[in-house]
Amino acid sequence: MTRIGFRLALAYRGNIVMTCVALVAQVFLLRMIWTAVYGSRPAAAGLTLDALLACLTLANLQGFATHMLVTRIVHQRVRTGTVFFDLARPAGYLRQMAAFQAGNTLGGLLLLTPVVPVVLLAGSITAPVNPAGYVITLVLGYVIAVQLALLISLIAFWTLEIGAVSLLYRLVSQFFAGTMVPLAFFPGFLGSLAEVLPFKYLGYVPAAIYVGHISDVSGAVVVEAAWIAGLWALLTLVWSRAHRRVVIQGG
């Protein structure tokens, strides 16, 4: 399954190249906007401009890495009835899909590698303050991202149609992951909301640990672990209901 996901990423090279170009444009745009609003200020919300730009550049790179294809694949396979073959395999369905997504991400990362220097040039980067903390929180954040994507995917077992839902999910998750504005700048209610949602672990939290804006790594890891455990329980529950609902279209 992992190999299939990996190959699929390489098969759609053209798509990835375009995504990379868009990523470079996005990071460049963010750099220009933030540089303009900072003007001559040394820092705002406890972030210097350099730290903020590094934070956003990383969060956008992570946004690319945590982009999930699995939702679209599940949707397509439920629609066409080919989900039957996935269910007939001895390995658990969710495990297969998670493996597929991991492979797909690896393939995407492989293609992204040559673009990373360009992205860093268009944006900006500083030396890591806490590289170990960055990697740990990012890996756990990735697990959360896969779990959430699987949860969204399972909706397809009820509605057979999740195009709009997954688009909305992507918008909301990217926004609250802080890929354009670090969470430190979110005002009032929006800030509290971003604080309790799990999306910040996909983008802002690891990036803020990287630049040293957040120093409490263990606190973040504990909350991430709690999210992973909670989501895992929820996934198991939802799956036990979903697979009883399987209707093979045209079967």
Added chain:
Amino acid sequence: MAEVLRALRLYVLLQRASARAALQYRANTVIGILSGAVWQGTGFAFIWVIMHTFPSLAGWGLAEIAFLYGLRLTAHALAMIPLMSVNDIHWLVLNGEFDRFLLRPLNPLVQLMGNRMGIAQFGDLLAGVALLAVAGRSAHVQWNGWLVAFCAAAIVGGALIEAAFFLALCSLSLRLIDTFALRVFVDDVFSKFGSYPMKIFGGAVEWLFTFVLPVAFVAYVPASVVLGKLGDPLAVAAPLLGVPLIVLAYLFWRRNLDHYQSAGH
């Protein structure tokens, strides 16, 4: 002239049929419009969050940026609502379906435009007009008849600029060159860089978006005129740029159409 009127009448008929087809799936249509509006909404939420902390962006306040953003978005929606179905051209050419358009006594481009309706683009229009209405009131502008007319001209002109690039790229599909990814990129550049004051990019990038890919003329220059930020008397002519560009794009389309070879069915 009679020919043009006839084409227009038939286009309206085709679009009405497309609209009826789209409305068969009511929930899908509503969700499509909403997702278009939400998409643009989050784009603007970003600016709103930033301006919450910082009072100005290159000398532009929140209401002024909102006006610029709304102007760009409305022009974009106006360009894409009729042209959305031209996006399918590559696929239609490959399938040999485009040959059918050539056999009917109506301009093939008009038929292509009437083929399907841009649903999500109505969401863009909704968000754009809402932003314009709110920002137009809160930005300190002394509205008068001529300014309103200028705004309308700017929206049409901006739509023509974007439509010209879109149509030129679509034309290449008649020669089996797939430009879909490139169109997505151009659309992305127009929306990303056209919605902010050009001043923040400075130097080479500003020059590029003024003289090479004239993103600046879609909304930035007209908005600067309305908000009294540009002294250059030439800026008033910005809405006119779209006219020669769309004419050139159409000529390019015709040229590629002359070279069209069916996919062979």
